[in-house]
Structure formats: structure tokens, C-alpha cells
Amino acid sequence: MLTLYFSKGSSALAAHILLHEVGASFESCEVPIASGAQKAPEYIAINPKGRLPALRTGAGIITENPAILEFIAAQHPKAGLLPETTFQQAQARSLCAYLCSTVHVAFAHGKRAARWADDPAAQKAMQARVRPNLLDCAEMLEQNLMQGEWALGDHYSYCDPYLFLVGRWMAAHDLSLDPFPALETHAQAMLRRPATQIALEAHGLS
Incomplete structure (x- = not known):
């Protein structure tokens, strides 16, 4: 269990x-x-x-x-949901590492700036960078890291639930996926999956 x-x-x-x-x-x-x-x-x-x-x-x-x-x-x-070849597995790890170390951190600078700086002015400066940094991340994903309908191509993988969070992180800062059609299509495809709906309900989200 x-x-x-x-x-x-x-x-x-x-x-x-x-x-x-x-x-x-x-x-x-x-x-x-x-x-x-x-x-x-x-x-x-x-x-x-x-x-x-x-x-x-x-x-x-x-x-x-x-x-x-x-x-x-x-x-x-x-x-x-696990890529088959060693190279594909490395690509999956690379994407998840980018989401974890770059995109999530960019989002976290909004509410968690105190993790990185004590100076209120420095915190405010980090918070001011959240929206442009998230937009930069979305552009990187849109143009370079997404490989097809799903994160790694034509087949759903374990990366897709993680990629789905990008739209939610952006929405929390009043940013839309509209300028990023591949990410928007992915988000809508995720929302159509029963597993996504069940988990969203458990989190009190829609």
C-alpha cells in the first residue's frame, strides 16, 4: 500500500x-x-x-x-507510462527536472520569496519577476520541450501530470495559456481524463 x-x-x-x-x-x-x-x-x-x-x-x-x-x-x-528507451527515459527526467528546478521555483518566488531573501525589497523584486519568468518558461516549453500532443510525443507518460501544473501556476498569477496553443491543448486534454478530475476533486479544485 x-x-x-x-x-x-x-x-x-x-x-x-x-x-x-x-x-x-x-x-x-x-x-x-x-x-x-x-x-x-x-x-x-x-x-x-x-x-x-x-x-x-x-x-x-x-x-x-x-x-x-x-x-x-x-x-x-x-x-x-514509463518511456521505453534509455534516451527517452533521459528526456523524461530532463523535462521533469526543468519543471521542478526552474518553472516551479519561478512560481514559488511569488509566495515563498522569504526562502531566498530576508530583505523586503529583495523579496518584492523577486515577486515582480514571477510573471515574466513564468512566461519565459511557458515559451521554452511551447517551442522547445514539448514533443507532440503529450509531453513526450504521441503517448501519455508520467511527465504529463507534472506539465499540467504549469497552467495552474500561471493562472495563479493571472496569466493565460492562450498565447501557448500547445500547452493549452495539453491542459484541456488533461482535464478530459477521469484521473485528473478525481484528483482535482480531492484537492478541492476544478
């Missing part, structure tokens, strides 16, 4: 979607960021980073979305 530790509206949505997509047997445990529950001793014992998501497996705890998503896909091979 897997246990997904998540906070509603957080990037844990990607793992939540994928777990439903592969038909995994799992439990979910809400750790509300709004109340600071991710810093409570009980959760720090699970993930010392104090971040979400985390996935409890029979072998131990996995953290960080790229690792969690790849693990879920690898543990459910019949779903066919």
Missing part, C-alpha cells in the same frame, strides 16, 4: 493524478501547508525537508515530484 502525503492545491496534485491514472492502490494523507502542518514534528519525521509531496512505499519514503512520478510509473508497467 502506498501513502501519498499532500496539501490541497500543492504540486502534489501531479502525483495524485498519476496514482489514479495507473490504478494504484493507495491512501492519501492531507498535510495542510496553510496551517504549517508540513513543519510539525510528525511530518518532519516522514520528510525532514518539510516539503510536499512525499510518498510512503514498502521500501521507504520517496520525496520530490520527479522521483515520485517515475517511481509510480515504474511500479505500474502495465499502464505504459
Whole structure:
């Protein structure tokens, strides 16, 4: 049995979607960021980073979305969501690394600027860069990193739930996917999948 530790509206949505997509047997445990529950001793014992998501497996705890998503896909091979060749697998890791280290960080500078600077002026400057940085990221994805209807081409993979978060991160800063037709088409295709709808409901989202 897997246990997904998540906070509603957080990037844990990607793992939540994928777990439903592969038909995994799992439990979910809400750790509300709004109340600071991710810093409570009980959760720090699970993930010392104090971040979400985390996935409890029979072998131990996995953290960080790229690792969690790849693990879920690898543990459910019949779903066919893990790329077949070594090169394709590296491409999947590369895309997820970009989403994690660049796009998500650009978004996080909005509400989490205090992670990187104590000076209010510096925080304000970072916050002012969120919208242009997210637009730059969307352009990079649109023009260079998306490879077809889905993130890696013609077939849905474990990268797609993570890519789906880009539109939500942008919407949180009043940015539209309209100038990015490939990303918009992808977002709409994701919304048509039952697993996405189930996970969105669990997060209290639409």
C-alpha cells in the first residue's frame, strides 16, 4: 500500500493524478501547508525537508515530484507510462527536472520569496519577476520541450501530470495559456481524463 502525503492545491496534485491514472492502490494523507502542518514534528519525521509531496512505499519514503512520478510509473508497467528507451527515459527526467528546478521555483518566488531573501525589497523584486519568468518558461516549453500532443510525443507518460501544473501556476498569477496553443491543448486534454478530475476533486479544485 502506498501513502501519498499532500496539501490541497500543492504540486502534489501531479502525483495524485498519476496514482489514479495507473490504478494504484493507495491512501492519501492531507498535510495542510496553510496551517504549517508540513513543519510539525510528525511530518518532519516522514520528510525532514518539510516539503510536499512525499510518498510512503514498502521500501521507504520517496520525496520530490520527479522521483515520485517515475517511481509510480515504474511500479505500474502495465499502464505504459514509463518511456521505453534509455534516451527517452533521459528526456523524461530532463523535462521533469526543468519543471521542478526552474518553472516551479519561478512560481514559488511569488509566495515563498522569504526562502531566498530576508530583505523586503529583495523579496518584492523577486515577486515582480514571477510573471515574466513564468512566461519565459511557458515559451521554452511551447517551442522547445514539448514533443507532440503529450509531453513526450504521441503517448501519455508520467511527465504529463507534472506539465499540467504549469497552467495552474500561471493562472495563479493571472496569466493565460492562450498565447501557448500547445500547452493549452495539453491542459484541456488533461482535464478530459477521469484521473485528473478525481484528483482535482480531492484537492478541492476544478
